[in-house]
Amino acid sequence: MNRPYIICHMVTSLDGKVTGEFLSKPECADACEIYYDINRKLKSDGFICGRITMEGSFTEGYYPDLSEYEPVHHDLDLKMDFITDDLTGFYAVAFDPKGRLGWKSNKIIDPDGDPGYDGAQIIEVLTEQVDERYLGYLESMEIPYIFAGENEIDVDFALFKLKNIIGCETLLLEGGSIINGSFQRADVIDEISLVTAPIVADKNDKPLFTDSTVSNFELVKSEIINGNLVLNYSRKR
């Protein structure tokens, strides 16, 4: 396989939603703990999240003053990836097409020191829409970046590079709904790992996959833990 094996690991509501207020309700607390526990146990080279999830969970809206950074110019037809020589083997991969995420460190610093996240080396996946000064900022922070597309991130190309340049064999896809949908449409999800909490979400919350298409999965494992349904499916091809 010329891409990493992808496991989509998520907490869902009873009605299959993955975003919104329900996640912070006490009724969902056990599900979140089970989710983090499974996250620590799943063998992978790291996790992938969309820009909105990375902002909410890690960068919290910080953005650098780009006027302080030198632009890194690439010819239009030759966008060069930036790979540092200290790749650690454990990554936080950000799908950030326009370069909107402001990092204060080149590794995830988890406040609780959760080994499922703490110390993960950040990899930025960008498109050609990115401001060249943002590339200067990433290079000054020693944050590796790869290009994968002109306007939208080409999921297949990004995964090809994550395997062949970064060396990822297995990655967890950990939301949110928009990035999950783009992986589902590209048919690159090999496994789905769900913790379903006994709670219904709001009508405005988003589903597991935004803009999905039809595809079959096979139930491999089911378990009930503290009233939460823990499910594992593999793609039926």
Ligand SMILES: NC(=O)c1ccc[n+]([C@@H]2O[C@H](COP(=O)([O-])OP(=O)(O)OC[C@H]3O[C@@H](n4cnc5c(N)ncnc54)[C@H](OP(=O)(O)O)[C@@H]3O)[C@@H](O)[C@H]2O)c1
């Ligand atoms: N239930 C769970 O287990 C779980 C896990 C993680 C997150 N979440 C929740 O999910 C919510 C965020 O989800 P979301 O669906 O709104 O956003 P998201 O998927 O986290 O991020 C979407 C953004 O990522 C970029 N992106 C992702 N895939 C792309 C692609 N293939 N091509 C180009 N750009 C791509 C785009 O950034 P630009 O907008 O910059 O173009 C896009 O708008 C958060 O509120 C969080 O709480 C839940």
